[in-house]
Amino acid sequence: MAVVTVDKLCKRYAGGATPAVSDVSFTVADREFMVLLGPSGCGKSTVLRMIAGLEPITSGTVSIDGRVVNQVPAKLRDIAMVFQSYALYPHMTVYENLAFGLRRRNVDQAEVARRVHLAAKKLGLAELLKRKPHALSGGQRQRVALGRAIVRDPKVFLFDEPLSNLDAALRVTTRNELIKQQHEIGTTSIYVTHDQVEAMTMGHCICIMNQGKVVQMGRPLEVYRNPADTFVAKFLGNPPMNLLQGRVEAEDGRVVARFAGSAVALPKRTASALGRHVGRDVIVGIRPEDLYETAPAGSAAEIARLPARVVAVEPLGAETLLLVALDVSNDELIARIGRETALKSGRCLDIALDTAAIHLFDPATTKAIV
Amino acid sequence: MATQPRFGTEQLRRVPLVLFVLLYTVITGGPFLWVATMSLRTTAEIFKAPYGFPSPVHWEKFVDAWTKSNYGTYFWNSTFVVVTAVALVTVIGAMAAHCLARYSFRGNRLVRFLILSGLILPPQLLILALFQILLDINLYNTLPGLILVYVATHIAMTVYILEGFFAQIPQDLFDAARMDGYSDFEIFWRVTMPIGAPAIFTTVTLNFIILWNEFLFAVVLLTDDEKRTLPLGIMHFTGSHQLDVGMVATGLMIAILPIIVIYAFFSETMIKGMTAGAVR
Numbered sequence: 001m002a003v004v005t006v007d008k009l010c011k012r013y014a015g016g017a018t019p020a021v022s023d024v025s026f027t028v029a030d031r032e033f034m035v036l037l038g039p040s041g042c043g044k045s046t047v048l049r050m051i052a053g054l055e056p057i058t059s060g061t062v063s064i065d066g067r068v069v070n071q072v073p074a075k076l077r078d079i080a081m082v083f084q085s086y087a088l089y090p091h092m093t094v095y096e097n098l099a100f101g102l103r104r105r106n107v108d109q110a111e112v113a114r115r116v117h118l119a120a121k122k123l124g125l126a127e128l129l130k131r132k133p134h135a136l137s138g139g140q141r142q143r144v145a146l147g148r149a150i151v152r153d154p155k156v157f158l159f160d161e162p163l164s165n166l167d168a169a170l171r172v173t174t175r176n177e178l179i180k181q182q183h184e185i186g187t188t189s190i191y192v193t194h195d196q197v198e199a200m201t202m203g204h205c206i207c208i209m210n211q212g213k214v215v216q217m218g219r220p221l222e223v224y225r226n227p228a229d230t231f232v233a234k235f236l237g238n239p240p241m242n243l244l245q246g247r248v249e250a251e252d253g254r255v256v257a258r259f260a261g262s263a264v265a266l267p268k269r270t271a272s273a274l275g276r277h278v279g280r281d282v283i284v285g286i287r288p289e290d291l292y293e294t295a296p297a298g299s300a301a302e303i304a305r306l307p308a309r310v311v312a313v314e315p316l317g318a319e320t321l322l323l324v325a326l327d328v329s330n331d332e333l334i335a336r337i338g339r340e341t342a343l344k345s346g347r348c349l350d351i352a353l354d355t356a357a358i359h360l361f362d363p364a365t366t367k368a369i370v
Numbered sequence: 371m372a373t374q375p376r377f378g379t380e381q382l383r384r385v386p387l388v389l390f391v392l393l394y395t396v397i398t399g400g401p402f403l404w405v406a407t408m409s410l411r412t413t414a415e416i417f418k419a420p421y422g423f424p425s426p427v428h429w430e431k432f433v434d435a436w437t438k439s440n441y442g443t444y445f446w447n448s449t450f451v452v453v454t455a456v457a458l459v460t461v462i463g464a465m466a467a468h469c470l471a472r473y474s475f476r477g478n479r480l481v482r483f484l485i486l487s488g489l490i491l492p493p494q495l496l497i498l499a500l501f502q503i504l505l506d507i508n509l510y511n512t513l514p515g516l517i518l519v520y521v522a523t524h525i526a527m528t529v530y531i532l533e534g535f536f537a538q539i540p541q542d543l544f545d546a547a548r549m550d551g552y553s554d555f556e557i558f559w560r561v562t563m564p565i566g567a568p569a570i571f572t573t574v575t576l577n578f579i580i581l582w583n584e585f586l587f588a589v590v591l592l593t594d595d596e597k598r599t600l601p602l603g604i605m606h607f608t609g610s611h612q613l614d615v616g617m618v619a620t621g622l623m624i625a626i627l628p629i630i631v632i633y634a635f636f637s638e639t640m641i642k643g644m645t646a647g648a649v650r
Contacts, residue, residue, distance in 0.1 A: 049545075052545075052549060053548075054549070074548045074549050075548060075551035075552070081545070083542040083545065084542070085540055085542045086542075087540065087542035087543050087546035089543065089546075089547075089561060089565070090565060091564040091565055091567075100547075100550055101550035101551060105551055148546075148550075152550075
């Protein structure tokens with residue numbers, strides 16, 4: 001069990017104009033499952049490799065249980081890693097793959113066999129121990145990769161996009177399997193992914209990175225509900241948050257957000273938090289699920305209505321995605337509505353909006369205002 | 371029924387290819403078969419009818435070639451030189467290829483360039499310098515001297531083939547082994563070598579065939595009869611027996627036998643190694 005602390009971590013490659021990782025700091029508590037989330041090339045895998053000891057650190061520190069490990073070689077950090085490609089040794093059987101790390105650590109044969117069989121049983125690999133990796137399915141290979149990490153009983157698990165090579169159905173089951181295993185074993189884990197569903201469902205805590213920097217950290221739902229800037233707002237959520245140019249103004253004693261030719265009165269709680277931004281331009285953010293075909297009956301929410309025309313209807317089965325163009329500005333919004341809609345492309349409607357769910361961002365800094 | 375004419379065109383399209391393969395087989399296999407028949411006939415029979423079939427078949431010529439000349443010595447000299455040289459060139463070449471494929475170090479590209487430039491140098495260009503160097507270091511007219519020359523001249527091709535293959539082994543495997551606690555040398559030995567086995571078999575087979583038949587370096591760098599390798603031994607027949615064509619043919623067949631055995635065993639692995647894509 002261990003606490004992993006990353007402090008002001010930087011990585012600059014020779015000849016690179018900008019640092020690949022810049023000033024990244026976070027702490028992963030004992031037994032915590034932290035997800036590093038971000039688009040491809042944002043530096044999340046580099047951070048993971050620096051923690052693993054596979055990548056030299058340009059500046060900053062990585063500590064495990066308070067001890068700085070920058071100069072400690074990978075093999076002495078007591079960390080196990082599951083790779084995106086699984087990295088199974090093709091010339092070894094499943095048993096040998098699982099035992100490979102233990103043998104190097106001079107664990108005696110009987111103990112190696114005991115641990116390998118225990119892990120194999122836990123992961124449903126007991127029947128496959130004599131097979132070679134090429135004779136396994138994608139899901140089985142993934143489990144062997146996980147088993148190889150588990151048998152070592154390390155202080156920390158690192159996962160580098162371990163599910164991205166699996167097909168969609170298998171990804172869901174393996175994701176649940178991983179959550180179950182981590183819950184049972186309880187080892188401190190850091191998990192890198194670009195898949196927001198994995199981040200939302202697996203992590204106790206998510207750390208969103210962009211262009212080598214940490215943009216926001218927090219509990220998954222906290223981050224989803226209160227994105228720190230427009231990048232997080234767009235990145236987290238599928239379909240992403242709708243962002244529109246607008247302005248907040250004081251009008252007849254109320255504060256209104258003007259966007260797309262409409263003036264939407266903001267709830268008092270939002271208005272009071274706006275402060276110096278009243279009278280200035282803002283970016284208005286609306287999550288697709290906060291837009292309705294008809295206002296929910298009996299809801300206490302303050303509802304605004306925006307005249308619009310349906311551009312496209314995408315029935316997904318469980319729900320329907322509606323692409324609408326607002327009448328005045330022609331801005332397009334995506335709404336997530338019920339599956340039983342009768343709307344057709346070209347129809348006009350007043351799309352309903354829960355005003356309490358409006359997010360406002362500063363256009364200059366892209367940071368959230370409220 | 372609709373596929374019938376297409377079938378015909380397909381077969382027609384193959385005719386030139388089949389003709390080419392047939393022609394190639396006749397050109398390369400014909401002389402070999404001719405030597406094979408001559409190896410079972412006496413020189414007098416050959417001069418009487420050069421293209422005749424062996425009748426009677428003189429199997430005893432193989433025993434004579436082995437026992438009445440120094441063939442046994444030549445054979446073991448060849449075996450010692452070639453097996454040692456191939457073993458050394460494989461281990462050294464694999465290590466160099468692993469480093470070039472896996473590590474980025476200062477001068478990486480220069481080292482690769484220098485090693486691979488060995489590919490373009492014809493052996494005739496090196497022979498005088500090698501002769502002088504071996505004299506200077508007292509290895510002229512010794513089997514270790516010849517082994518050293520063989521290793522040096524075949525490193526380039528070995529590195530060239532192996533590096534291409536090793537570079538395709540995913541980096542994750544090496545990272546995983548590092549996380550598992552293995553040192554760089556252990557990773558080379560336990561990961562690169564077993565995974566690279568098809569490519570290694572390729573270089574072993576190729577080097578074995580080339581070195582087993584090597585003549586130029588051997589004829590210049592060895593002078594004593596008891597140190598000669600097989601290709602020189604065959605030449606020896608032509609001198610002392612006044613062009614005993616029948617015995618030369620028998621000698622050639624004995625010399626080529628190990629090559630045929632090796633090729634028969636490893637040809638499939640060798641082709642796999644040369645054409646293999648990524649290791650998945």
